[in-house]
Amino acid sequence: MKKFTFFLIILLCGIQVFSQINITKDNSFGNGGVFTTDVSLGQTILNSNLLVLPDNSILYIINGADKNQILKLKPDGSLDSNFANNGTLDFQENNFMNAVLQGNKIIIYFGPKPADFDNIYEDSKILRYNRNGTLDTTFGNNGILNEVTENTNPQSLSVIVLADHSLIVTNSNATYPKKFTVDGQLDSGFGNNGEIIYDYHFPLGQSLNGKIATCDVSSLSSSIYSFYDLNSLATNKVLNLNTTATHQYNGFTLQNKTNISTRMTDNGMVYSIFAYQNYPLPTFSRLAVIKNEQLDPNFNGNGFLTSENEERFLDSGFKNNVFLILNQKANQKALSAYSSTGNSLKINNMTDFNLLSGHEIEMKDDYILVNSIIPDDNQNLVGVKIEKFLIVNELLATSNNSLKKIEIENPVKEFLNIKNAENAEDFEVYNIEGRKVLTSKNFKNINTSNLPKGSYILKINMKNGELFSKKLIKN
Numbered sequence: 501m502k503k504f505t506f507f508l509i510i511l512l513c514g515i516q517v518f519s520q521i522n523i524t525k526d527n528s529f530g531n532g533g534v535f536t537t538d539v540s541l542g543q544t545i546l547n548s549n550l551l552v553l554p555d556n557s558i559l560y561i562i563n564g565a566d567k568n569q570i571l572k573l574k575p576d577g578s579l580d581s582n583f584a585n586n587g588t589l590d591f592q593e594n595n596f597m598n599a600v601l602q603g604n605k606i607i608i609y610f611g612p613k614p615a616d617f618d619n620i621y622e623d624s625k626i627l628r629y630n631r632n633g634t635l636d637t638t639f640g641n642n643g644i645l646n647e648v649t650e651n652t653n654p655q656s657l658s659v660i661v662l663a664d665h666s667l668i669v670t671n672s673n674a675t676y677p678k679k680f681t682v683d684g685q686l687d688s689g690f691g692n693n694g695e696i697i698y699d700y701h702f703p704l705g706q707s708l709n710g711k712i713a714t715c716d717v718s719s720l721s722s723s724i725y726s727f728y729d730l731n732s733l734a735t736n737k738v739l740n741l742n743t744t745a746t747h748q749y750n751g752f753t754l755q756n757k758t759n760i761s762t763r764m765t766d767n768g769m770v771y772s773i774f775a776y777q778n779y780p781l782p783t784f785s786r787l788a789v790i791k792n793e794q795l796d797p798n799f800n801g802n803g804f805l806t807s808e809n810e811e812r813f814l815d816s817g818f819k820n821n822v823f824l825i826l827n828q829k830a831n832q833k834a835l836s837a838y839s840s841t842g843n844s845l846k847i848n849n850m851t852d853f854n855l856l857s858g859h860e861i862e863m864k865d866d867y868i869l870v871n872s873i874i875p876d877d878n879q880n881l882v883g884v885k886i887e888k889f890l891i892v893n894e895l896l897a898t899s900n901n902s903l904k905k906i907e908i909e910n911p912v913k914e915f916l917n918i919k920n921a922e923n924a925e926d927f928e929v930y931n932i933e934g935r936k937v938l939t940s941k942n943f944k945n946i947n948t949s950n951l952p953k954g955s956y957i958l959k960i961n962m963k964n965g966e967l968f969s970k971k972l973i974k975n
Contacts, residue, residue, distance in 0.1 A: 520837075520845055520846035520847065520848070520849065521822060521837050521845055521846075521847055521891055521892065522847070522848055522891070522892040523835070523847055523848060523853050523868070523889045523890070523891055524889060524890050525887065525888070525889055525890075526867060526888040526889060526890050528576060529575075529576060529577040529888035530576075530577030530578070530886070530888070531577075533887060533888055533889070534577075534885060534886070534887050534888075535573060535577040535885065535886045535888075536874065536883060536884065536885040536886075537571075537883065537884060538876075538882055538883045543564045543565045543566040543567070543882070544564065544565040544880060544881050544882065545562060545563070545564055545565075545873050545881045545882060545883070545884065546563045546564065546565060546596075547562075547563040547596070547873075548560065548561060548562045548563065548859075548860070548871055548873055548884050549561040549598060549599075549860065549871070550860065550862045550869055550871050550886070551599050551600070551601070552862055552864065552869070553601065553631075555575065556575040556864075557572060557573060557574055557575055557580065558572070558573040558575075558869070558886070559571070559572055559599055559606070560572070560573060560884065560886070561597060561598060561599055562884060563594070563596055563597055564594060565594060566594055567590065567591060567592050567593070567594055568590075568591040568593060568594060568595070568597045569588060569589065569590055569591065570584075570588070570589040570591075570599065570608070570633075571587055571588055571589075572584070572587055572589075572633065573587075573886075577886070577888065582632060583631075583632060583633040584632070584633025584634070585633075589629070589633045591610075593610055594613060595610035595611055595612060595613050595624060596610070596611040596612060596613075597609070597610050597611070598611075600659055600660065600661055601661065602628070602661045602665050602667070602682075603665050604630075604631055605628050605629065605630065605631070605636060605639075606628065606629045606630070606631065607626065607627075607628055607659055607661065607667070608626070608627045608628075608629060609625070609626045609627075609657055609658075609659050609669075610624050610625050610626075610627075610657070611624060611657035612624065612657075624657060625644055625645065626640070626644070626645035626659060626669065626684075627639075627643055627644055627645075628640070628643055628645075628684065629643075638683060639683055639684040640683070640684030640685070641684075645669070645680065645684045657669075657670065658670040658702055658703055660703045660704070660705055660706065660712075662706050662730075663706060663710070664682070665682045666679060666680060666681055666682055666687065667679070667680040667681075667682075667684070668680075668696065668703050668712070670702055670703060676692075676695040676696055676697055677695070677696045677703065678694045678695055678696070679691065679694055679695075679696060680694075702714055702715045702716065702722075704762060704763075704764040704770060705764040707764070707765075707766065707767060707768030708766055708767055708768070709768060710729060710730065710731075711727050711728065711729055711768060712727070712728055712729075712730060713725065713726070713727050713764055713768065713770055714726045714727075714728075715759070715762055715770075715772075721742070721747075721757045721758065721759060721774075722759035722762065722772075723740065723741040723742050723746075723747065723757070723759065723774075724738065724739070724740045724741070724742070725738070725739045725740075725741070725770060725790060725793075726738050726739075727739075727768075727793045737793045739790060739793060739794060739795075741788060741795075744795060744803075745802060745804075746774070746786065746788050746795065746803065746804050747774070749776075749778070749781055754776050754778050754781075755778065756776065756777050756778045757774050757775065757776050758774065758775045759772055759773070759774055760772075760773040760774065760775050760785070760813065760814065760815070761773045761814075761815050761816065763816070763817075763818070765818060768791075768792075768793075769789065769790065769791050769796075769818070770789075770790040771787060771788065771789045771790065771816060771818060771823070772787070772788050772790075773785060773786070773787055773788075773813045773814070773815065773816055773825075774786050774788065775812060775813070782809040782810055783809075783810055783812065784806060784807045784808070784809055784810070784811065784812075785806075785807040785811065785812050785813035785827075786804045786805060786806050786807070786813070787804060787805045787813060787816055787823070787825060787838075788803060788804040789803055789804065789805075789842075790803070798840075798841050799840070799841060799842045800841070800842030800930075800957060801842070801930075801955070801957040801971050802957075805838065805842050807827065808829070810829060810830075811827055811828070811829040812827060812828045812829070813825050813826070813827050814826045814827060814828055814833070814858070814859060814860075815859070815860050815861050816861070817861050817862065817863025817868065818840075818863065819863045819864060819865055820865060821839065821840040822837055822838070822839065822840070822845065823837065823838040823839075823840070824836070824837055824861060824863055824868060825837075825838065826855075826858055826859075826860070826861050826870070827852075832854060833854070833855045833856070833857060833858050834852035834853055834854045834855055835847060835852065835853040835855065835861075835868075835870075836851070836852050836853075843959065844959075855870060855887075857870075857872035857874060857885065858870040858871065858872050858887075859871060859872060859873065863891075866890060866891055866892075867888055867889060867890050867891055868888075868889050868891055869886055869887070869888055870886070870887040870888075870889070871884075871885075871886055872884065872885040872886075872887070873885075906918065906919070906920050906921055906924075906960065907919035907920055908958065908970065908972070910970075910972055910973060911972075911973035911974065911975045912948055912972060912973070912974055912975070913948075913974075913975050914947070914948065914949045915945045915946060915947060915948060915949075916945075916946040916948050916972075917943070917944055917945060917946070918943040918944075918946075918960070919943075921943045921960065923962055924943065924960050924961065924962055925941070925961045925962060926939060926940060926941045926961050927939070927940060927943070927958060927959060927960045927961065928958075928959045928961070929948075929951075929956050929957070929958055929959075929972065930956060930957040930959065931954070931956055931957075937951060937956070938951070948974060951974050952974070953974050953975060954973075954974055955971060955972070955973060955974075956971070956972040956973075956974060957970075957971060957972065958970050958971075958972040
């Protein structure tokens, strides 16, 4: 019997790929690239979020233990004195609060109270404000949407704005979401008297094709996603990550998992960060990417990316085909970058870009905001900080002069050979669950006999900073 050897020819001539990204602090923002203030008046800050407006001004949403505030910053990082009370909108309620844009209006919604189980749903409501920070009394009933009250137990309150500026409001696991008109009236002609009857009901957003993406919030894992068309509510597409390799480790199902962050792009791509704590396994995180209503097979070969042991992913952003991940290992926080296919990208010629603090990032076309809650001298969380960094994506037009044809013997049996890799620094092999199982600077006769049969991802790191990956079969 003849022996056939298959070679995978990787032709990179004329292809443009991201080599690295450069990040520099925007010194024109705030004070040397930083906005910081103690807004708490002695209270503990529980959470803070950023909402960037179309003109690049910023709404800084701050949840305190005793009361809430929204600050409005100009694009240069200074307080906008024309907004509310000299740039500050104060609320006496301490419910968990967030905001979303509705055209030139601001929708602010209050969910449950923190650690007040006797009155946990008191003061839950939805308000609409004008851009100058004044209450818009034309919305709902004198500016308030009445259907969301403590009687509806809104433990998972969420609001999304549709393309026509109407609203979908989720109250709780016990009730169905409802659709409201632009001005906050129940749209009784829609669905079942305004209700949307479907099982997985935490709305993430509406894509450009009109479909709504949702995420199940019945547990911390939040691993069931649903996609539906407003005109045909009964025809849902459901993706359950619990039945995929996303929540597995060496073939074992991971039970203790938490959905840390889920975001959605305009074109309908959904990406989530999951944290795993399953003793005695190491603590780690994964970024799962969902495209076309399924795990994206082009992202890292399996649809998800796994952190190093004891490294935690905290948040992520996506713009211009680049993912930025805010991560933490020990006490060090940093940004790491990946292409839309899961290839690691260098930042300023380094693997990571170190930060002093951060719990949330907001990524735009040419800049990124890092949001932090900062302690005082007694380690009480009483201040907030925004750092602004400019982003430049460097493109390399590769050619035969900079990167020759690379030949990989594929499938591989006992030994792996990579030919024409003179410009390569090293290579790494990852299993289908995203774990690194092999790395070497040697490209000839690499012993792979210890690798089980199956599919792997081969990543080649080039000396000029480029990274390339391809699926590898082990027989």
